[in-house]
Amino acid sequence: MYTGMKVVNVLEEEKKNVDSSTEQINGYIRIKKFKFVMLIFVLVFATAGVTTFALAFGDKKAVNVVANNRPEFNKLYAVYDKLEGNYYKDVNKDKLINGAINGMVDALGDPYSDYMSEDEAKQFNESISSSFEGIGAEIQEKDGFIVVVSPIKGSPAEKSGLKPNDKILAVDGKSIRGMSANKAVLLIRGKKGTSVKLTIQPASSKVTTEMTIVRDNIPINTVYAEMMQNGIAKVQITSFSENTYNEFVKALDDMDKKGMKSLIIDLRQNPGGLLDQAIKISNLFVPEGKKIVQTEDRKGKREQEVAESGNKFNIPVAILMDEGSASASEITAAALHESAGIPLIGHKSFGKGTVQTATAFKDGSNIKFTVAKWLTPDGEWIHEKGIQPDFNVDLPKYASLPIINPDKKWKVSDVSSEVKTAEQMLKAIGYNPGKVDGLYDKQTKNAVEKFQKEEHLKVTGTLGGDTTLQLMNKLRDKIISDDPQVKKAVEVLSGK
Structure with a gap:
């Protein structure tokens, strides 16, 4: 979901490379939920210049000069020298240094400040592409x-x-x-x-x-649009990446050609991304001169980003959010809610209200740490509190059913919690498995056979492999089609 880019500076000079809801890595701003990381994602970190340079190259004279100038580091260098010279076997100097840096950053007790070594940074840099x-x-x-x-x-x-x-x-x-x-x-x-x-x-x-x-x-696609009934368009933003604003504008243009009269912006399970993209999207709806976001440094100095003139979408809008909506998503939701009066529907958002910056060193390692907090247009700090929706709407219970291992096969007489989950799924999508008790009986087998036949799968009466995967896919489709949060948004936009 992240594509790597040179970030447009969207705040004042002190906010360069800062995302009030995201973290910038090599000019790239990313969000973290506790330690948000894509499976392709590696956290970026940078170290303090002269000291790292001296340690990295093992120059004792350089170390001594720095230590004399910064007596608070005397103990650190003493431990390093002791281990290097007296440990019972050769030590890996890079690991010692990386461990010291890791420990220093971990001591902050901040889940959004991190260290990444050269190898980890390299893996990340290979990830931030299209x-x-x-x-x-x-x-x-x-x-x-x-x-x-x-x-x-x-x-x-x-x-x-x-x-x-x-x-x-x-x-x-x-x-x-x-x-x-x-x-x-x-x-x-x-x-x-x-x-x-x-x-x-x-x-x-x-x-x-x-x-x-x-x-x-x-x-990396971040925007998905569909036209619903009565001219209501739904546009989902899965993250704020390099091309999200352009994707979003194109999606709205496409929906406009199809007769869009009102809009649902779906920010659920969106962990954030690039701040400039969130600001540009917010600018489409927030009236000129009104606040989009504020930032506050450790001295209490505040700066703000306000909406600029330009094309505005003056149609009814509603926003969907949940506990997975964080950082840049929360900035967008707060801006549109407080400065444009747009209603919020779903669950309380995650609550990430701090600002990170990141810098890379010549050896490829990076440091990322918190430098400020961001505030909503009304000046509220939502950190660890989240944003409350105007309309709290739960998803159906079957939406939280756990996964079933497709590598396992279940047959008549088997008993397990996964069988019970399968029975609940079958029942939710319209197949009768009999008593939902975790026992794979004849009724469960009949329901599976009927499902396999209607889904054009090999009819075996056993659950596993493609049958399990298709069962979970059909349940996901059911959740989407019966989405009560979307239905509430439609109700609100229709004035019912």
Whole structure:
């Protein structure tokens, strides 16, 4: 979802390279939810110049000069020298230095400040293009676990049934518990056509399951539009990337040609992205001169971005958001809500209200750290609080059903929690599995056979493989077609 670019400076000079809801890496601003990371994503980090240079090249004289000028570093250099000269075997100097930097940044206690070594940065730089190879999902590190933020639309991850908040416990049998998100990315990413086995703990279950996902080429598309009934268009923005504004404008032009009379902007499960794209999109709806976003530094000094003149869309608009809407998504939602009176529908947003900047060093490593906080047009800091919708609307219970491992086969007399999940899915999409109790009985078999026949699958009466994948796909289609949040937005726009 991220494409790498030279970011347009959208705030005042002190806000260059700063995204009040995202983090900029090599001129690229990205969001993190705790430690938001795409499966193709690696966090970027940079170090403090002279000191890093001296350590990196092992120049004792240079180290001593710096240490004398900065006595607070004496202990650090003393430990380094002790380990280098007296440890019982040769030490890896790069690992020592990287570990020291990691420790320094971790000591901030800030989930949005991070370090990335040369190898990790290189992996990331290969990712920020118009497409990438992987399974197509974003992850974060949260409380020692690697958690799915959101699968990319149409990706192998989405087709396999991965959902937000699912925990990834192991990759190809290797535990990643306690591992940083950027290191987990290195294990999960891979070339198109290769497979990776993930051990998953679904968000709504304590039972783990394994799934094998075949990696593919993932194109970066961030805007998806469709014309609904009565001239209501729905445009989904999955992230704010290099071309999102242009994609969005094109989508609106296409919808306008189809008779668009009102608009739903879907920001659900959108973790953010480039600040300039969020501002440009907000500028299409916020009246000239009104605030879009404010930033505040550690001294309390505030600066603001206001809407400029230009083409404005003066049609009824509603915004969909949820707990996965973060950072740039929250900036857009707050700007349109507070400065343009546009209603918000869904669930409370994530609540990420800090600003990061990143700088790369010559050796390829990077440092990324928080430099400010951002505020809504009305001056509210939504950090760790989120934005409350005007209309709180829940999704149906079946929308939170866990994934089923397609590598397993279930037949008559089998009993498991996955069988129960399958029964719930079958019932939700209109097939009668009998009693939903986790027992694969004759009624369950009959429901599976009927489903296989109507979906033109091999009729076996057993659940697994393509049948499992298609069952999860049909449930996803059901969720989309019966989406109560979209229905509420239509109701609001229709004035009912």
